Amino acid sequence: MKTALFVASGRWPHAIAAAVLALLLGCAAPVRLPGGWPESLAALMPADIILLGEQHDAPAHQAMEAAAVQWLVAQGRLSALVLEMAEAGHSTAALPADADEASARAALVWDERLWPWQPYKVAVMAAVRAAVPVLGGNLPRAAMRTAMQDEALDAALPPAAHSAQLQAVREGHCDLLPEAQLPGMVRIQMARDRSMARTLAAAPRAPGQTVLLIAGAGHVLRSRGVPQYLPRNFEVKVVLAQSGKAQPAIEIEADLAPVTAELPPQDACAPLRK
Template identity: 50%
Template sequence: MHRSFLPPRPLPSHSGHRFSRLGWPEGIHRLAAAPLLALVVGCAQAPLEPARPTPWLAQLQSLLPADVLLIGEHHDAPAHQVLEHEAVQWLAGRGQLAALVMEMADSGRATDGLSREASEAQVQQALGWNASAWPWAQYGPVAMAAVRAGVPVRGGNLPRADLRAAMQDERWDRHLDAAALARQQAALREGHCGLLPEAQIPGMARMQIARDARMAAVAAAARRPWQVVVLVAGGGHVLRGVGVPTHWFPGLTAKVALARAEGAAEPLAGDADAVHDTPALPAGDPCAPLRAPQGARP
């Protein structure tokens, strides 16, 4: 099931054959006519049909060209990481992928020095991967698809060492307008199941905005002409009204594709260019890990 704010365009066909009129002297064209006719007839009998894109890839194609393509996910929805893997493979296979930027690794960490044949352990080491927070079984295929294509993977998140300074930096209070800042703070309350002390909300919002700013900077720095940078992050980070796109500079073209599990809240109008619906998450209490003495993910 999928929905798109922009109509998908079909993939361009490369199956047709074009022949130039070469102005051959009289007589030579007779020698070439038979094999040429056979080639044309053969093509008519067995046309080379281009592979049809999946609905998800058709959505993404409708968003291109762009400097940056932001793909928002629900971290606990494996179907969303499958979509990301599919997007990376597809874009890399077409030679259109400039870089893959991931929220799941810190800025400053990258695979640029690795070969296409690098092992998964080498990739995890290069990215400083925290497998306890981000299961490699889910995100590894996304990263490795880029590495195997010779495309750099770069961390986009604010390193932990910078988080405290970001929480105390009051300039981030002025980055969003009052309504957007209130929306960001409300999302933090909801995302932490109402368990955060209210006094911590302003600092957490600053940290969230600073993380978005860092991801925006890393993605912008990875741009290449005629290609697209893919940024993979949580759905809240990619929204136009409050997230990474609020940090773009004039002239940068970015599109937002949001993967949405059935039953999750709808984005506000203008927050995303495309929404791709996936099955509902398994029934359960998403707040249980946060209520535990030590949550699975901070």
């Protein structure tokens, strides 16, 4: 299956690519990539950093990420891959290009309880095979308690953005969190964004190349996510993958909002209510 991780050129049949990605991602049916993906990334170049936001439960979004890594590698444009799914301080940089999945997971200290490996392995291994370092970007769990109590973080965002972040955390927890816990949870979210931004800013890059971040959609929003913590001299582009229909508000948050098939309806709050 190793050959499926490489793309010979920037142009490749979407039907074949989608079928291969579906196989590798373990999907029962082929995943349909958005029209023009991943070649549409060319319109974002040059960019020091590309932030690719996903919906975590959308297999098509992980297929998009795998295709994006493959395309950037084939174009010689990927200098590093940063992941929300691994903690900052862990990296595959010391691995040889022929390292196996177990070695990559060990290098990233991948926690299967938090993030299943299967959806992300194609993107990770495509970078490893190309000798492109994969870097953990998320805030280490050991630092979360400190972040929760760090009141200095309250001023890290403009007031309107901070209010929007608080509302997003409230809604993300299905309005079930006690109000007293919300400020601490918002600080953790902000600290996670800051951690990813620091990893991106420190990642190796060469002229004409870009660093790609894979993270949840909320983390890449221009108004309150990772871009707020990046140095202003970086050329940053945002891609927000959407399921079913792009939200109008996304236009001010992203440079590109590719749309994948709508997901089956489900009550995501049901487990929390229990």
